[in-house]
Amino acid sequence: MSLELDEISIQQQFEEVIASEDKLAIQEFLNDQNISDVADLIYENEDYECQIISLLNINRAASVFKIIELPTQKRIIKNLPVIKTTELLNELPADDRVAFLEELPTSIVRDLIKTLDPDERIVTLELLGYPENSMGRIMTPDYVYVYEENTVAEVFQTIRKHARGSETIDVIYVINEKGELLDDIRIRDFILAEPNTKVSDMMDGRFIVLHVTDDQEMASEVFKMNNRVALPVTDKNNILLGIVTIDDILWVAEEEYSEDIQKIGGTEALDEPYLDMPFWKLIRKRAPWLVILFVGELLTASAMSFFEDEIKKVLVLNMLVPLIISSGGNTGSQASTLIIQAMAKAEITIADWFTILKREIKSGLVLGGILGLVGFLRTYMWSYIEPHLYGTHTFLLAMVTGVSVLGVVLWGTLAGSMLPIFLKRMKFDPATSSAPFVATLVDVTGIVIYFSVAYLFLSGVLL
């Protein structure tokens, strides 16, 4: 896996065996590789992707299919013979099947669902009925359950009967006749127990459940904090509906973080890898925010023309505009990213807003003080290099720079830190207060702060 050498040689072996055109040899070779290596072979040999999936044992084909990227999945389903598609979809675990179907247009989903066996069809329709991003969509109904009156020996019989079809047997679920969840017990405890021990004697009634409508995002936190590889999913009457395994959560967590990062950068969340995304679809994800920001930024021109007279009188003021406003934009982006990230990790909640406000006022003053000092020194010293620009009131001009930077940075930190909290409070996604968004907001107000400070210091002297 970690040796580049291995991968090259698998590809080479594949090329050799394909060249031999010996179907049995190809089949044997493919069934002998790790599923992640087969996935790599599919990516590297697009012409053979359908053949590879067709030749694999059906259970291994399903394992490979579920880990490859959506565009490749779609292409394979489109090009595979109908009989193979049917076989593959039926073999896919219910949760992975739903994960794939929910990305397709409704009409195709309807056709594909028709090809499923009756049992699988019912399960699939049921899972598709849960809201997007809910636990219902990623749970699997394939788990092993036992009753509290069973003995350990009986439990092992049940496991032997159902193990093949279930996603994990690391945790076994105890339910009653109504289907209510009573406990979860780890396989290791059964292995350590005497065969005639009753399940009821092993129960501690201490278990964590996820609700079927719970958001997927919170599940990652629950898994982290509870050291489990699988968690049961119940409805509001505590009826066990399915289980969620930690490997699915690893995918969810990665998805959530990617979306957050993309939003912070000012794009809509992409649902496909960058390179696989059709060009115009990518543009549609990128353009709207840029246009909104651009229209917002048009206000800078209005703000600037409002201060036309001041600019005319003291041209040097104008030279510093990009510097001043960007210092606010940068601090604002920084603060908003920190807060969005801390909220995503549940380190802070809306209730902490006042603590954060106090902290960011202090931070804004210190950071603004540091940058303001640099700005002061720059203006003061530059006046010796280009005296014609700065004229005689260098100290006053330097003060204007320093104080404006302090003000703009303070305002940037406050806007950047409070905006995500406000958005969350209003039930919007805090990650929408992307770095560019905060920067634009602070740009416009930064101009007003700057020229107001200038007016305050220079009125009667230069203005």
Added chain:
Amino acid sequence: MSLELDEISIQQQFEEVIASEDKLAIQEFLNDQNISDVADLIYENEDYECQIISLLNINRAASVFKIIELPTQKRIIKNLPVIKTTELLNELPADDRVAFLEELPTSIVRDLIKTLDPDERIVTLELLGYPENSMGRIMTPDYVYVYEENTVAEVFQTIRKHARGSETIDVIYVINEKGELLDDIRIRDFILAEPNTKVSDMMDGRFIVLHVTDDQEMASEVFKMNNRVALPVTDKNNILLGIVTIDDILWVAEEEYSEDIQKIGGTEALDEPYLDMPFWKLIRKRAPWLVILFVGELLTASAMSFFEDEIKKVLVLNMLVPLIISSGGNTGSQASTLIIQAMAKAEITIADWFTILKREIKSGLVLGGILGLVGFLRTYMWSYIEPHLYGTHTFLLAMVTGVSVLGVVLWGTLAGSMLPIFLKRMKFDPATSSAPFVATLVDVTGIVIYFSVAYLFLSGVLL
């Protein structure tokens, strides 16, 4: 877990039982709760945190200790009686112990390691000897191994003997006398097998290994692609050194993403939660980048004064500076975030740079075209609202705006997308080309592009 109500009542129950001052009752209450709930109790009752840890059964105390945040961990270790600290540290799984110790100053680590039992001390020192962020630091040496000549019945004997002390028994490792890894077999296969089956008959030799010096970041990808709950870690001679479980990877993945997000926002990666981080430490993480960006942005003032004559002659040019440069900054931040994120997910590699370049040239032209058109219209129409500012050559001025926006946006997309790739190529962290960094870079060059375009269109007319 998901009901707010439950949490409130656990806290209330805790307050009641604490008020009773009945040590046995408190102990019983605490041992009855889920570890994540005990962790919440610790956060909400800082005064009792040491008492809570002391009163828990030692194995549960260790489970709670490993999931709480570092600052709380440190405080508890500091305030706990020495005998309890010793007991707790010895009980902690080796990987979690190392994860805690690596955050402490060396002098304290030395003292704490002295308190460990000889066996645990050797293991700990060994793990601490591996490079930071390597698999060696998060693997655990507590796993169950068997030999290929064992029968299934013997395997179960081994499991019963070692299950208590090992992190997982979901996967059992087959080694030879030299300690070389031969295969990994899932517990379900043993349960399904006949007791007198030989291990050698169950082996398929198909297993995935991580190398002890592999980077932790890549492990998350390997877990995702291979559907395992634990993976073996070997040295370069294929000697089995330990295993890594998927729940540890969930923590690593979250850590990596948080660091990426923070860097994109222009802070150094924080190693503590936002609210727990001491004020001045947070400032030290935030200030350096802001100062660097500010100093970079000082160049905007130089660029502006370079075009002093043009500004004096056509004052309206100047009003549009913030608009023009920010359009480049925003597109640049967007492009860099997209590329950083796609690289973090290994969707693209350095080798794709030319494909990305071609794609971003097209994107830049389209996005720049859209924004340029908005800019053109704004300037053209505004000249009717404020004719004194725009003078007579409105069409030319509108063209300047449109073409500059197109140019600046194109440049922003290119700089934003190529910079992370370049940084990665130079072995730097691509996330360092944070949104503010790209924005600053594009601000300075944007001014030059803008005034050059203006000169081209207006020279001989207005300039």
